[in-house]
Amino acid sequence: MRGVRSQKLVISYQLSVISKLKLFTVHCSLFTVFCLLLTLVIGCSDDPAVPLYEKAELAFSQRAYLKAVEDYGAVVNKYPESSYASASQYKIGLINYLYLKDVRKAMNAYATLMLLYPDSKEVLLARQDMAEMYMQKGDYRKAIGEYQWLMQNTDGGQRNNFHYQIAMAYLKLTDIKQARIEFQEIAKGPPGAELGPKVYYQIANTYYLESDYQEAIKAYEQAASLYPNSPYANEARLGKIICIEEAGNLTEAVRLYKELEKSYPNPEVIRLRIAGIEARENKGAPVGLKGD
8 A cells, every 4th residue: 555655656656746847947957966866765665755645736736826835844844854755855945936925935945954854955045046036136246156066066968057047137137248258168078959058149148249340250150150050150150240230331231131040030010120221321321312
């Protein structure tokens, strides 16, 4: 009977983790590690916390979030040494973050998790959630600190994703040079087919934000040539033309805009830019020529 209960618990817990991952796809790599850990943990069928943990899981699956938080809390309070305690503490933070929208309580729950179970695998997920919350709040310095910790404690493609978030945080802080340094560091390694186009596109954007149109044009061209089939290729081509326009070469810009219009996903954007150039040119033309 206990074996059947434990098997149901495995399925129930993994389904709840998968539900969370649909909301935060960047957790994919950590999900694999987390599930392996839980499979080992749940194998201990003599744990007295199992009935209470199952009760919390049931409440969670029924969207009775306050009841689930209460029951997960009971697992931690009654069985702090249980192999389910760290997972329960993480779930308290997760529910407050995603479902109850109480950032303060979520942060407190994650802080408790790190205090009581600093070596648990759930800490990786908690710190990732904390970094996301800091980004959403606009507290970019603290977000950078969390992502730096995550970089030091993970490897592979996930590490690059965290590094990218650090670069974006610097960009939001308008620390353009540091953002570019971070993007360029990612580009030195193999950023991957998914992350690579964004990295090179953002490098070009940093030059554009500094009004260094010559370097921006080179960087946009590189982004488009390295990943010609990426959605960012068209954005890089558009960025290049905008640089040419803002540098004052309006005739060349119009020509390139008309070429890009044929392949750009939202041609209305291109038409508006062409119309803007034509309006500027007509405004500067002699009165007698404007209607010709």
